[in-house]
Amino acid sequence: MTVKEDKLTALAVENMPDENGFFGEYGGRFIPPALESIMEEIEQAYLEIRKDPAFIEELAVLNKHFTGRPSPVYHCKALSEAIGGGQIYLKREDLNHTGAHKINHCLGEALLAKRLGKKKIIAETGAGQHGVALATAAALVGLECDIYMGEVDIAKEYPNVVRMQILGAKVVPVGHGLKTLKEAVDAAFEAYLADPVTQLYAIGSVVGPHPFPMMVRDFQSIIGREAREQIQEMTGKLPDNLVACVGGGSNAIGLFSAFLQDEDVNIYGVEPSGSSLNYGEHAATLSLGTPGLIHGFKSYVLQDDEGNPAPVNTIASGLDYPGVGPQHSYLKDVERVNYEVINNDEAIDAFFRLSREEGIIPAIESSHAVAYAMKLAATLDRDQTILINLSGRGDKDIDFVVENYGKKYGIE
């Protein structure tokens, strides 16, 4: 095997992480001992069920009949035509039951919790998409569910709060610090530590201690596997470019994982540069962070000089996190994925552009990917393609967008 082939093989999903949960130097398990044995238990259970035909079948049936998979791939002809460059395609994770990709791993984690005999499943949520998906999965399999959510996000994403409550989940407001996603993770960890035996912490992204980055990625990798077939069927070739937004990075790794060894596929992860790239005004962790530890794993971290996680800010609650998945940290270092930034205004512009050109209202998070893809498309020839992971729908964001940006787009 050549050096290049070796390098590509190393990127294969089945070769990452290593047995201790490391992707290169990132990942691992840096947690208080009260959680160590619980994480080992979860890891063992997951390694068993992922090979268990009964589990695989149960999840496949739910993916098809409950979530509505496979989600379609859609060619944005009007938008591509208007830009006059590359052809933009969307992987429509926004059409999943509950409106985002999060349901993919929540079903898996809920089934795992049930198998482990847990009574309750708990998690943090930013935009509320993970919370809604987990509350849905909990209702489906018959588990109690507590969702920790920052008070700022509760106000901003209120429809999702009500949705979780209708589904029978308890939404626990988190009022410390900036009252957003990082603090919600802190609170969920604290609740988990208080009772790691009867609860399972179903972390909402490819972050946290091993095995979560691996497990959530595996459940999300269905996005990439489906998209790989679909786009080839539609265009007769692999996509030339992939684009996905990155907060923790679950939707992005879900799409990217099926293409990491295809060196001709350019891959772009898009982080939020918020209102500016000044300290505290963005959440562009891979672009501006440095290696560190956060919430029990090693990754790029936005941090202050003393090693405390830095304040973050973006209009996309689901991307508002000072850490990022360890596999993304690795993919940055080996230069397999390019990490780019999109600011608040560009994301809102894309939000309206996709809504008005194609009749699809994207989540603000996904709008970051759309915005970057639009820029990229303008530089490409017409026979080149971009596949965007449209990770969620924008229904949850309409009140916030209209209140803050409506006027600029003709909504009084």
Added chain:
Amino acid sequence: MNRINQLFENKKNNILTVYFTAGFPELNDTLTILKSAEEAGADIVEIGMPFSDPLADGPTIQASGDKALENGMSIAKLFEQLKDMRKEISIPVLLMGYLNPVHRYGWDKFLQQCEYCGIDGLILPDLPIEEYKSDFKDKFEKIGLSNVFLITPQTPNERIRMIDELSTGFIYMVSSASTTGAKSGITEEQEAYFNRIAQMELKSPVQIGFGISDRGSFNRACEFADGAIIGSAFIKAIQKSGSIDVNVKNFISSIK
């Protein structure tokens, strides 16, 4: 022999350890609290290095950490405050904190400073044992620094044996699978766990922490272990109005 070993050599039971956060209630209270605690008869002091995301700590310690960070506390500042500590303090002093701030400060510099100031041990709840063995054990032992490991009701016996082998100071027995914070009383379940550990006849001394808040719970814990650690309740006592020195001494004499 370092001060921790000396202490456990000379005193076999009722060892009282108090924990407080550096730079709290005010930035420059660290040394005052340390001195008062020694004068009042504390056997060991643990100083917390504040961190914004302390996964193992409950609300009281978290709030004290937030206030300390607001006061401008940092690892660099702490070493500055402790540089002449050994002119006045003779009891063992440990630092407790999380990995990321230490990484950020720089391990080599951190260990140099620990040696210079006369720190006897470290408690780093998110440092994995494997990492300790491969990267830190030799460096710690070279400067006589004890690494204190935590065990919980969920820690398997074989792991406890491994920790016992690796420990050069004492083992920190977390009384329940929870974060820190003064919960009163010791349950039957905890008692069974304490007995299980006692029966293992570990070579290292054991101290019980988490949930010890007053004389009753301290004495009860000491029936099962060499001593006990009081954190949240001590922090609550020192943040009361009035003289810190008096508050520290009143609290410690209420325990002993």
